[in-house]
Amino acid sequence: MLNKIKEKILNKERITFEEGVSLYKHPNLLEIGELGRLAREVKAGPEKAKWVYWNKNLHLNPTNVCIGRCNFCAFAKLPGEEGGWTYTTAESLERVAKGVKAGAKEVHIVGGLNPKAALPYYTDLLKAIKKEFPKLHLKAFTAVEIEFFSKLTKLSFEETLKQLMDAGLNSMPGGGAEIFSKSVRDDTCPDKIPADKWMEIHGIAHKLGLKTNATMLAGIGENVEDRIDHMIQLRDQQDKSGGFQTFIPLSCHYEDTEIAGTVQPITAFDELKNIAVSRIMLDNFDHIKAYWIQLGVGVAQIGLQFGADDLDGTVQEESITHAAGAKKRGLEKNFIQNLIEDAGFIPVERDTIYNVLNITV
Ligand code: V47
Numbered sequence: 001m002l003n004k005i006k007e008k009i010l011n012k013e014r015i016t017f018e019e020g021v022s023l024y025k026h027p028n029l030l031e032i033g034e035l036g037r038l039a040r041e042v043k044a045g046p047e048k049a050k051w052v053y054w055n056k057n058l059h060l061n062p063t064n065v066c067i068g069r070c071n072f073c074a075f076a077k078l079p080g081e082e083g084g085w086t087y088t089t090a091e092s093l094e095r096v097a098k099g100v101k102a103g104a105k106e107v108h109i110v111g112g113l114n115p116k117a118a119l120p121y122y123t124d125l126l127k128a129i130k131k132e133f134p135k136l137h138l139k140a141f142t143a144v145e146i147e148f149f150s151k152l153t154k155l156s157f158e159e160t161l162k163q164l165m166d167a168g169l170n171s172m173p174g175g176g177a178e179i180f181s182k183s184v185r186d187d188t189c190p191d192k193i194p195a196d197k198w199m200e201i202h203g204i205a206h207k208l209g210l211k212t213n214a215t216m217l218a219g220i221g222e223n224v225e226d227r228i229d230h231m232i233q234l235r236d237q238q239d240k241s242g243g244f245q246t247f248i249p250l251s252c253h254y255e256d257t258e259i260a261g262t263v264q265p266i267t268a269f270d271e272l273k274n275i276a277v278s279r280i281m282l283d284n285f286d287h288i289k290a291y292w293i294q295l296g297v298g299v300a301q302i303g304l305q306f307g308a309d310d311l312d313g314t315v316q317e318e319s320i321t322h323a324a325g326a327k328k329r330g331l332e333k334n335f336i337q338n339l340i341e342d343a344g345f346i347p348v349e350r351d352t353i354y355n356v357l358n359i360t361v
């Protein structure tokens with residue numbers, strides 16, 4: 001079976017649902033990793049096969065107040081609940097200024113579904129950031145937030161996105177995807193938009209010229225069929241609209257969450273398989289990110305040998321995974337570069353849309 005898949009990777013042929021499931025069910029992790037590495041080399045081509053991308057970025061979570069109820073989330077607080085925050089524009093700007101001073105070129109902005117932080121709150125915020133830092137790239141809002149803003153303002157998804165773009169939005173992150181299967185969504189995040197709406201919003205964003213990413217949150221009670229189905233839905237959408245840049249396999253952190261103790265926790269074995277299998281399945285995605293905040297630096301570095309070609313960035317001020325127990329804070333530039341070099345790759349500093357800024361050779 002693995003030989004047939006290897007042939008297909010070399011011939012750039014599409015891997016089927018059944019083959020994807022069989023990769024997950026195959027116990028030899030190293031062989032699957034080797035196929036992931038091969039798929040990455042075929043995808044990148046000879047010149048870029050050894051490149052690993054990273055960037056200088058900052059996360060900003062302007063509000064954690066959220067009316068959504070996701071059982072894996074330790075970040076959200078209900079309106080009025082103790083521990084909730086909603087920054088003023090000035091407070092957000094202060095955080096962004098700190099990040100820019102430390103070198104950030106991108107700010108990744110996502111927050112809770114807070115009825116008091118509707119579209120004007122965010123258009124004001126984006127405009128204020130752009131006014132002060134015109135060159136800073138604003139990667140902001142999951143499809144779930146876009147749907148929420150559009151519902152509150154009674155604007156179409158397209159009009160909502162256009163207003164945000166006019167205010168300075170440059171691209172969108174890939175959150176809110178979780179696991180697309182209806183049964184897993186019903187069990188874990190019943191208030192979140194279903195897969196077809198998530199895809200529709202990314203499709204519209206692509207049509208408007210925005211690049212976006214896509215995630216998958218593993219370890220929330222899904223099975224391997226659900227993971228492959230998730231990837232195939234993304235692959236189909238990418239065939240249609242073409243604007244996804246990067247796939248990011250996320251790993252559930254359980255501290256202070258309702259889901260803790262109710263599902264089989266995700267392991268490093270699963271995490272490495274998610275990287276390798278997604279690289280093999282997602283033949284029309286250019287990049288696979290090993291997000292060190294969630295994987296930990298160790299697994300993220302090994303992930304580079306399993307098909308990942310991106311480590312995300314320095315990531316200052318992350319709150320979502322840290323609320324659920326992640327320990328590691330922002331990485332220094334030299335540390336990221338050493339991680340990449342020690343794994344046998346060439347560090348490439350990129351901007352958000354993968355323009356090369358610096359190659360360390
Ligand atoms: O959508 C929520 C996840 C996501 C937990 O696009 C959790 O470049 C783990 O999407 N344990 C937000 N994960 C993060 C995200 C992201 C991160 C980095 C880069 C990019 C990108 C996107 O975090 C949410 C949800 O899937 N999440 N709770 C938790 N307890």
